[in-house]
Amino acid sequence: MQPIISIQQLNKRYASGLHALKDIDLEIERGEIFALLGPNGAGKTTLISTICGISRPSSGTVIADGHDTVSDYRAARAKIGLVPQELSTDMFETVLATVKFSRGLFGKPQNDAYIEKLLRDLSLWDKHSAKIMTLSGGMKRRVMIAKALAHEPQILFLDEPTAGVDVELRRDMWQMVRGLRDNGVTIILTTHYIEEAEEMADRIGVIRRGELILVEDKHTLMEKLGERELRLQLQQPLASIPVALSGYPLTLTEDGSELIYTFDSHSDHTGIAELLRKLDQHGIDFRNLRSRESSLEDIFVSLVRAS
Numbered sequence: 001m002q003p004i005i006s007i008q009q010l011n012k013r014y015a016s017g018l019h020a021l022k023d024i025d026l027e028i029e030r031g032e033i034f035a036l037l038g039p040n041g042a043g044k045t046t047l048i049s050t051i052c053g054i055s056r057p058s059s060g061t062v063i064a065d066g067h068d069t070v071s072d073y074r075a076a077r078a079k080i081g082l083v084p085q086e087l088s089t090d091m092f093e094t095v096l097a098t099v100k101f102s103r104g105l106f107g108k109p110q111n112d113a114y115i116e117k118l119l120r121d122l123s124l125w126d127k128h129s130a131k132i133m134t135l136s137g138g139m140k141r142r143v144m145i146a147k148a149l150a151h152e153p154q155i156l157f158l159d160e161p162t163a164g165v166d167v168e169l170r171r172d173m174w175q176m177v178r179g180l181r182d183n184g185v186t187i188i189l190t191t192h193y194i195e196e197a198e199e200m201a202d203r204i205g206v207i208r209r210g211e212l213i214l215v216e217d218k219h220t221l222m223e224k225l226g227e228r229e230l231r232l233q234l235q236q237p238l239a240s241i242p243v244a245l246s247g248y249p250l251t252l253t254e255d256g257s258e259l260i261y262t263f264d265s266h267s268d269h270t271g272i273a274e275l276l277r278k279l280d281q282h283g284i285d286f287r288n289l290r291s292r293e294s295s296l297e298d299i300f301v302s303l304v305r306a307s
């Protein structure tokens, strides 16, 4: 299948001289949820703005559903819905008028049935005649999504969709985004909440200092880079790791109460049995043993830290 977005050798230099995007190559598959991760200032918003045609590339091309985002801007933009980080709308307007107006901006004929379905899908229909200023923060965010989808785009960009939102609302948002994907919308989101990417994304892209350093299927990424950790809660705290154990990948917690052993989850030989024997030989008793797999967060932190 043809990718819905195809980005080739994309570069963006700001007037200040800052090289914000460096030789980005990326294809987004139709119908996927793609999460773009990166530390502050990595270039996520710049990448989204450039794909959406809001910011012009310095070089390279972006094709959105068959249309070049520079030479065929209007057609490309019509395929895209963008939910920006900041709430940006007329707070005195009603929900329905706001969403209808957005559709009109793209020259689409009025379609009351579509707008009603959209508002119902986003649990906003009850509020269609309410002024936006009277809505809760979560509802305002939904209105921003309804606005972005008013012209029936195939692609939806969500820039930090749940920043500052409480856990419950975040889960609602996730469910709603999945619902949109099930209706055939391709979704690209940026997030600081790694948990969000872990929960939602089919694929993950990591951007660091303007470079896309990794694009991978989420499960493959977690399998490939994941490590397991064994934590041994000691009966007696240790002041330091005994010399006899210095050859093992062990760390001691600051208070000396836990030994942490890290091992490759795919290796046939974990070395755990041998480690436990050694501990026994040296009279190190433990009262509890827990194992944990590294999360996407651990993987992400190690990726962006590596220089």
Ligand SMILES: Nc1ncnc2c1ncn2[C@@H]1O[C@H](COP(=O)(O)OP(=O)(O)OP(=O)(O)O)[C@@H](O)[C@H]1O
Residues within 6 Å of the ligand: 014, 015, 016, 018, 020, 038, 039, 040, 041, 042, 043, 044, 045, 046, 047
């Ligand atoms: N209009 C602009 N002019 C000059 N530099 C800019 C402009 N917009 C962004 N930058 C710079 O480009 C770099 C990338 O910024 P961008 O906002 O794309 O990062 P981000 O990954 O979205 O960050 P955050 O997670 O903080 O939102 C930063 O160094 C930023 O200061």
